[in-house]
Amino acid sequence: MTGLPPKYDFRTAEPVIQEGWSSSGVYHFDPNHPGEAYLVDTPPPTVSGRIHVGHVFSYTQADVMIRYHRMRGRNVFYPFGFDDNGLPTEVFTENNRGVRARDVGRQAFIEACLGLSHEVEAQFERFWKRLGLSVDWRLRYSTIDPRSRRVSQAAFLQLHETGAAYRQEAPTLWCTSCRTGVAQAEIDDKEGVPSQFTTIPFGLDDGGELSIATTRPELLAACVAVFVNPGDDRFRHLVGSFATTPIFGARVPVLADAQADPNKGTGAVMCCTFGDVTDVGWWRNHQLPLKVVITPDGRMNSMAGQYEGLTLAQARARILDDLGAAGLVRAQRPIEHVVGVHERCGTAIEYLLAGQWFIRLLDRKDTWIEAGRRMRWHPDHMRARYESWIEGLNWDWNITRQRYYGVTFPVWYCRSCAHVVTATREMLPVDPQDTPPPVDACPGCGASEPGWHVADPDVMDTWATSSLSPQICATLAEPFGVDATTFESRFRPMSLRPNAHDIIRTWDFYTIVRSIYLTGDIPWTDVLISGHALDPAGKKISKSKLKAAEDPTAMLEQFSADAVRYWATSVRTGGDTALSEEVFRNGSRLVTKLWNAVRFASGFLEGYAPPRTTPIEHLNATDRWMLARLAETTTRATESLDLYEFAAARIEVERLFWTDLCDNYLELVKARLYEGDAPGAKYVLHHVLLAVTKLLAPYLSHVTEAVYLGAFAGVDGRDSIHVAAWPEPDPAWSDGATASIAAGNAILEVVEAVRRWKSERKLSVAAPLASIVVECPSPLDEALRVAMTDLRGVTRASAIEIRTVAAGPVTVTDIQA
């Protein structure tokens, strides 16, 4: 062991340490490693702006677990991806570059997106390195790079061949602002939206009227039926008759269906194609006609007659006016209700008919739930989120987006018969817009005239590619001589999927679905769910209103990467946490304390080589207690980490380090260290400090590296603490542990009693004492006598008398200054 410099300055130290990791390749995956592998399917962050503290929170927690497994000797595969296409990237590019996709043209827009993505990804990578993520940066991917496009298109073709992906002209969740179909997972519930619940009369053939209540009068022109509950006596006689819509005069059937709620409105409800998901179900089950009255950009079409061209909101106002003017408003009251909105833009979701590609979800719900149960979720209750999402699914997964920038569908359609022509595997990745299909004539109808085919004009949902991250990861070792097939056969399933709880319903769910379809196997064995970082007041941090206090880069500069990592792992697994300067400072303090403790010890351990076997003959009661506590703490911390309880593990280690080691053990052994050879104290000091440094290495990855390289590497023998062996207690340390702990507590009783006595008299703890008398039952009295040098040193008493008593607690009965 050699000495450490007096001060540890993270501002100069952290960049040097990080550079060392880069140049030594300490985090490199070794495909030929014979041992157990640990493969991480890291979340590729959406490249749509700045780094968010939520990223820091989640990625650090995963990194701590990964570092732990690396030190346990696992062959870690830790890639890093970027999700940089699709609607989020488009919106980001449009805002950042001031361009509109539909104005500049598809190709120019794609280039703008790519250029911006590359810039932002470089920034992100620099940031992750500064935070100290132990990523193998050779394994970097983007979901739009050619390799990912090839994987994505190949997966699409495979699902198409098995029927799991199908194309259908079907009612589709639609955003009129983004002008694209969307998936159920992209819809947020917006609560408390004010609206009017208006009761309007439909005419009956006998001249009477049947009133219905609606919040969507603008869809009146799309009404195709009126529904009542089959058990509702008020309307039973009308079932099978017809009603006529006001204004438009359409004659529609009155039908019975259990989904009509007799307690809502008048009990009769109009069915429009389409106002909501219930309408879609009725349309299907009762085989109703189709009347689509709105355009893809949210205006009324010619079916809406005099209202054509108006926006939905304008049409609603005009129709209500017209109904009122005609005396056709029977009742109206303001309500607040929940509206499904597009998560990207907040626009209310509509239901349109469109030709879209879907992946089957609804007919295999049990399969998805069962797959989730084959994985370990940390914390376990997060599995409930996954299952409740699946149980509530109403739609297959629409993967078609009427957008510009994304992975294209490798298909063409025959203009004559609409036959789907797919690309061959050798063509991938392919853009059907600028590449002809692999056949000269339509396999369906034989059409072969010039222009017989048309390329699919759309792109895939981003999740359709990012849900393939395990399959993309399998291609990342190709440059090192391991092809994807070999990789998958050796390393499937992967070990860990870490992500925040808000994307369980998307990324986790879709990835499990794709993995089952493509491989029949679960994608990973463990899922680590993180909570959210909240602002200092405990409120949600909105992405658009980041304050300076929430800037992750500023945090690193002010408090150090280690302090930020400390903060991010100070919460129970899966919990939310508020930003707190106090916790950052606690992290900084721990960094300083560790440095000082090791530096102090290193003065005595210069050139010390610990014996292979525990030198029991040199250990006194203080030493045995310290070793027993070390063994106990190491075991507990390891058990907690095996359960992904990183915060619980660290609390154990901190208690051992700060209280037992620094406050007590170091003070107890100082006399022996200064006075003589002290082989027992040196043995314990070496092991407990090395072990604590290692136990903290996953969290405080920088200062522990500096301490290790400066003080321990020579003896421990590795080039980095992060590939050093995880501490394993010598069984001898735990021999008679119960007695050792009891003896240690007896020693601490004496220490604390003397400290209390001095404190009450406002004396320094270093104030000398003439004598003290300790009353102590057997066999603890023997332990105290063996630790006499330590007790004299820490109490500064010239004479200590140990009186053996029959029973009772250890007490200090007489203190003479």
Place this chain on the structure above:
RNA sequence: GGGCACGUAGCUCAGUUGGUUAGAGCGCUACCUUGACAUGGUAGAGGUCCGGGGUUCGAGUCCCUGCGUGCCCA
């Protein structure tokens, strides 16, 4: 409306299978510059463990119920 969390010291939280006197950090009070560290140390004050009921020799912990907060889904 259903589900899942959470509710413990002024604040942020820990309390494993029910078991002595309920813990930590910060803050607060008093003191100590002690031969690693003042980004430190010592001592101290501070709690009807959200309310109610139950099981038990014994409940912060298990069960029921009510209240409050947050999230997910209708």
